[in-house]
Amino acid sequence: MSGTAFHLIRHGDYPLLGRVLAGRMRGHSLSALGLEQAARIATALAGRHLAAVVSGPLERAQETAAPLAQRFGLTVVTEPDFNEIDFGQWTGMEFEALHALPQWRAFNSFRSTAPIPGGETMLQAQARAMAAVTRLRTRFPDGEVAVISHGDVIKAVLAHFLAVPLDLFARIEIAPGSRSEIVVSDSDARILGVNLPPGV
Incomplete structure (x- = not known):
């Protein structure tokens, strides 16, 4: 199949996950589980032919990308446009407090x-x-590229190619450490997998 094969990988688990909206906060690395997920991703893709490993700038994305880049002898390319959503004033808030806000709902x-x-x-x-x-x-018109980013960013990319309105993109599940695969050509795009677990 001709086109660029994108492996859209959500960063692995980290300690604040599910408790605090970390957003673009710095200084938050992967947990032991997250590091294990990153290693399993690298092993799962070992038989592929990656031309590039591209990551958002935050630690949790970079640390997920590192084992994969090392496996292929590549340097992680940092791409600011794959950064987490800028959550502004909500950054650092606990989800319990956010759920009480009408704007959040x-x-x-x-x-x-x-x-x-x-x-x-x-x-x-x-x-x-x-x-x-x-x-x-x-x-990379006919290459394979791994992109390590964040859940909502990956959902937004998939929503674009699936023609799913952003208001409905919560229907797309993107778990920590998951991989989604899409092949993009000049004429179309094909979704080959969504939310594949680490190691698949």
Whole structure:
């Protein structure tokens, strides 16, 4: 199948996961489970022919990318457009507190239009991620590229190719350490797998 094969990988588990909206907070590395997930991803893709390993700038993404890049003798390429959503004033808040906020509930119901106080919109996040995908497609027209990013960013990319409105993208499950595979050509895109567990 001709085209660029993208392996969209969500970073592995880290201690704040599910408790605090870490967003773009620095200094949060993978947990022991997350490191294990990263190693399993590298092993699972060992038989492929990766031309590049591209990662968002945060530690949890970079640490997930590192074993994979090492496996292929590549250097991790840092791409800011694959960074986590800018959650603005919500960054660092516990999810229990967020659930009480009307703006947070609106954001999770209407991702396409609801603003994030002091942050970016989902449309902006989707646009920057797709711009990065397009650049990689141009650079590696028939190659395989691993992209290590964040759950909502990966959902936004998949939603674009599936023609799923952002308001409905919560229907796409992207677990920590999961991999989704898509082949993008000049004429179309084919989804080969979504939310594949580490090691698959």
